[in-house]
Amino acid sequence: MRKGRLFQLLCHLLEKGQSTAGIIAEEFGVSVRTVYRDVETLNAAGIPIYAETGRHGGICLMKGLVMDRAVLSQEDRRKILDALKSGGEDSLEPIPASLQKLAELFDLPADEWLEPGFQGQAPGPNDRIEFLRRAIIQHHTVVLTMADSAEGLYRVHTMPLQVCCREEGWFLRAYCPEEGEYRLLPLSHILKWKPTVESFEPMSFPEEAPKEEAPTARVVVRFPAGMVDRVFAAFDCTNIHRRKDGDLELRRDMPIDQALVNKLLALGPEAGISSPPELRQQVAERARAIYEANL
Template sequence: MQINRLFEIIYILLNKKSITATELAEHFEVSVRTIYRDIDTLSSSGIPIYASQGKGGGISLLDDYILDKSLLSEKEQNEILYALQSLSVVKAPESDDVLERLSRLFNKNKTSWIEVDFSPWGSDKKRAFQFTIIKDAILSRRIIEFNYISSSGKKSARRVEPVKLIFKVNAWYLQGFCLTRNAYRTFKISRMSELLMTQEVFTEKVLSELPNESQTDNTQKWIQVCLKISAEGAYRVYDEFDEKDVTRNWDGSFTVTASLPENQWLIRYILSFGADVEVLSPNNICDMLRDELNRISSKY
């Protein structure tokens, strides 16, 4: 890629007093003519690069030159470095190498300003490795294979063309075209096992928008639920509900009014708060909770 080669030429010249076009051509495995075209491109862009003839001659930069005196403002340099650093933490191809070169070119220290870890808290290395496989498969357009357990507990083998990783409601999901079902599907990462990236390359399909979960289940009924959550449950309130749906009470508790799906998930979600939650409405949810608690207590 020419832009990468141009940056590396400058990087080499910053570390060498002079280098010949033949040496650069051998380094990049291109022709000498291509190197001279690159030099012309850099020169026309305002880079103070020159070539001298004769013994000891070669291609050089003016002494004390650094890139921040030429093409980019201080803000633009920082934006480029920050963007590359955010890519490097997810191991985007060649990002570390390019980041190191540009840091030298801009005469800046490489500062670690961001850390991205796709794996959940407390997860093992195997779970973290899943994200690396999925990311690599998306970027290289490779088909992946895995076993998947549905919300009903049924296990099935899947072959998928991965498209996008999504984080939603405290969980990671993969969207892609499921070759097993011949349709786009959304998979919860925590339900995937025995993940494998194959050597099969797929052609990206033309799709304006990936279907979301609500599009795949139009029969789902949503209801308005009012909850009172104690001060002890405060750590979850603003993580899981929109601020506009939350009212703080005088005693430190919270009243939350939100639209939630009316199904068994809702009952188990409310129970996950333990004694820190009280359902104020609707009444039928209170009845469903009471029935579920009775079933639980009967086992003990």
């Protein structure tokens, strides 16, 4: 819980400007001694917070200060901001206004690594996601080894900008300086990742042109209850309902395309397609083609 408390203490001082150890202790449900220990911890991390004695004293955050570059390097300041933004599993949700003030304190942008307003579940923690998250927040270029059905394996030098979710899955928004273009790279195609010593100035990914809406049909697919993790990973969990008999059911208007066929094939024969008939036929034909190709 301590990481979350340290972040909240910093947010409290950013909002109030000054407070007392007694008020902070009461608000966070800790002892006054713990408050002073937290102040020392933040001070040791390079955050200009101090305790002032006297009638008008209290715990303060040094006003009008942007961290001197001579005291902390840009990378050090990014690491502190990153650590406070992460806060661990026990931390409370960051306060956007305070996070912006904290970014200004460190003279850093408060851009998030994950696209705001994304649909579906965020990608689970793994080495690849953690590597990209840190590279995006710290603005370091990376070299990725990608797999592509047309190009095979290839390497690409990128400036990672943001992780986003699309109907087809999770992608990395990036700028590729050698090609001089912005690209949307599927996370599932990233096989290897390697950091570089190069950093880059924050930039925004261009607005994507709206796609032409493909014709949709009402899709109804039934899954056994034991497939809950796999089903939620493949589809937006808000479209999955639990039936009275315990089974899961996907019920949604969506395009009948190859991406949907591939998802259902990956989920195996337990996926019972109720409608539309053309989707059931496409999945069956694709499964038959795979079987015949392996005879």
